[in-house]
Amino acid sequence: MPVSRYSVPQFNPYGDDSPVSHDEHWPAPRATAPIHAVLSLPGSKSLTNRELVLSALADAPSILRAPLHSRDSDLMVEALRSLGTTIEEVDGSGGFGPDLRITPAEELFGSTTIDCGLAGTVMRFLPPVAALALGPTTFDGDEGARRRPMATTISSLRDLGVDIGDDGRAALPFTVHGSGRIRGGSLTIDASSSSQFVSGLLLAAARFDEGLELRHHGDRLPSLPHIEMTLAAIRARGVRAVSNEPGSWSVEPGAIAGADVAIEPDLSNAAPFLAAAIVTGGSVAITGWPSSTTQVGADLAELLPLFGATVELEGDRLTVTAGDRIRGVSIDLSTGGELAPPLVALAALADEPSEITGIGHIRHHETDRLAALATEINNLGGEVTELPDGLAITPRPLHGGLWSSYADHRMATAGALIGLAVDGVLVEDIATTAKTLPQFPELWHGLLTAGA
Numbered sequence: 001m002p003v004s005r006y007s008v009p010q011f012n013p014y015g016d017d018s019p020v021s022h023d024e025h026w027p028a029p030r031a032t033a034p035i036h037a038v039l040s041l042p043g044s045k046s047l048t049n050r051e052l053v054l055s056a057l058a059d060a061p062s063i064l065r066a067p068l069h070s071r072d073s074d075l076m077v078e079a080l081r082s083l084g085t086t087i088e089e090v091d092g093s094g095g096f097g098p099d100l101r102i103t104p105a106e107e108l109f110g111s112t113t114i115d116c117g118l119a120g121t122v123m124r125f126l127p128p129v130a131a132l133a134l135g136p137t138t139f140d141g142d143e144g145a146r147r148r149p150m151a152t153t154i155s156s157l158r159d160l161g162v163d164i165g166d167d168g169r170a171a172l173p174f175t176v177h178g179s180g181r182i183r184g185g186s187l188t189i190d191a192s193s194s195s196q197f198v199s200g201l202l203l204a205a206a207r208f209d210e211g212l213e214l215r216h217h218g219d220r221l222p223s224l225p226h227i228e229m230t231l232a233a234i235r236a237r238g239v240r241a242v243s244n245e246p247g248s249w250s251v252e253p254g255a256i257a258g259a260d261v262a263i264e265p266d267l268s269n270a271a272p273f274l275a276a277a278i279v280t281g282g283s284v285a286i287t288g289w290p291s292s293t294t295q296v297g298a299d300l301a302e303l304l305p306l307f308g309a310t311v312e313l314e315g316d317r318l319t320v321t322a323g324d325r326i327r328g329v330s331i332d333l334s335t336g337g338e339l340a341p342p343l344v345a346l347a348a349l350a351d352e353p354s355e356i357t358g359i360g361h362i363r364h365h366e367t368d369r370l371a372a373l374a375t376e377i378n379n380l381g382g383e384v385t386e387l388p389d390g391l392a393i394t395p396r397p398l399h400g401g402l403w404s405s406y407a408d409h410r411m412a413t414a415g416a417l418i419g420l421a422v423d424g425v426l427v428e429d430i431a432t433t434a435k436t437l438p439q440f441p442e443l444w445h446g447l448l449t450a451g452a
């Protein structure tokens with residue numbers, strides 16, 4: 001499988017030609033004055049990977065403008081190419097790499113192995129696509145990917161009549177023996193550990209003979225806005241896709257249209273940058289902020305004021321300005337669990353205790369994020385306690401030390417955020433930010449030099 005220019009081994013966060021090892025310890029820059037910066041960010045991972053899948057399943061070519069180019073999106077591109085989709089780079093309309101032209105295959109072919117890396121969107125969105133291909137497709141990924149829940153993807157495809165072998169495994173690696181079609185119909189699944197189980201089925205469902213009536217049965221359903229994002233992306237391609245009642249969705253069978261889609265900036269990746277304003281007593285503005293969006297990162301406009309900040313949206317520029325103190329918060333973050341790492345780091349720097357709950361499912365993200373955040377903040381002198389579905393954070397004076405990233409991009413950026421306020425924080429494996437934002441170290445250094 002070709003290694004793309006954004007893949008981790010070749011990614012150098014320092015901007016020169018020397019190779020960067022995952023073992024290198026990155027001295028997190030310490031802010032000595034309030035940050036005042038304006039920046040723009042690359043495209044959304046969640047939107048890019050949905051649009052890539054829908055484009056591959058469409059009945060005509062598509063163009064993605066300003067898509068994300070990162071490890072997760074490159075893995076998706078390579079996987080779809082290996083199933084027969086043509087994906088070409090064309091002149092870029094954004095500042096972060098080329099646009100993409102996607103020409104669907106006449107017929108998708110398996111007989112391939114897909115490297116999922118650590119990308120939830122690749123491992124949960126592509127098995128249904130592989131079932132629509134002819135021939136076997138083996139899915140595998142990083143060591144950490146083999147620990148992520150896959151049982152619902154596997155059992156749901158089996159319930160739809162797809163052959164996934166039977167070695168008793170409910171995790172990567174596994175092989176989908178695609179027959180080129182899925183009958184579809186009614187299906188009940190347990191998506192309590194990830195909304196991606198729902199999104200993966202819905203994205204392919206218009207290509208099932210009978211479409212899909214999908215129902216969730218389980219004690220909770222995290223990340224609902226991501227399911228709304230999936231439905232909106234499908235509808236924008238001319239397919240009827242609705243949620244009839246909470247926890248139930250239907251997609252009618254039919255052609256998925258080709259489209260010309262502008263990908264919004266990644267608003268979840270905006271979180272550490274906006275939080276940097278609060279940590280340093282300054283202000284940070286992000287340009288290209290959409291006026292309406294399905295991205296859960298838009299909730300930062302309501303979440304950051306809870307920490308005492310002011311948020312203003314003027315045109316396409318969202319500005320966060322620090323208050324005179326960092327307040328503690330009590331938040332249920334079940335809809336936006338991917339925002340937890342930067343918000344927990346912010347809470348560790350507040351002047352009163354916080355509780356962030358509703359996020360038991362983030363134990364199944366890139367790493368067990370509840371354990372990882374508690375361990376790393378406590379190693380620096382903090383007091384964070386794990387709750388069954390969240391964290392209790394009591395701010396303590398923090399000291400420098402090594403911050404482990406656990407191959408988790410959001411752990412690495414949370415360490416950088418703490419390092420702004422604490423001397424001597426060394427972030428292990430900053431290169432892991434290439435999962436969704438290869439430019440992170442460069443943009444972060446840019447924050448500190450802005451206006452200097």
Ligand SMILES: O=C(O)C1=C[C@@H](OP(=O)(O)O)[C@@H](O)[C@H](O)C1
Pocket residue numbers: 045046047120121193194195196199222223226337338361
């Ligand atoms: O569908 C998506 O693009 C995503 C869904 C969410 O997953 P979970 O439901 O597993 O939290 C989110 O946390 C992840 O970063 C991206």
Ligand SMILES: C=C(OP(=O)(O)O)C(=O)O
Pocket residue numbers: 118119120121338365366410436
């Ligand atoms: C949970 C995340 O990623 P994934 O898409 O791999 O699930 C994330 O980006 O925070």
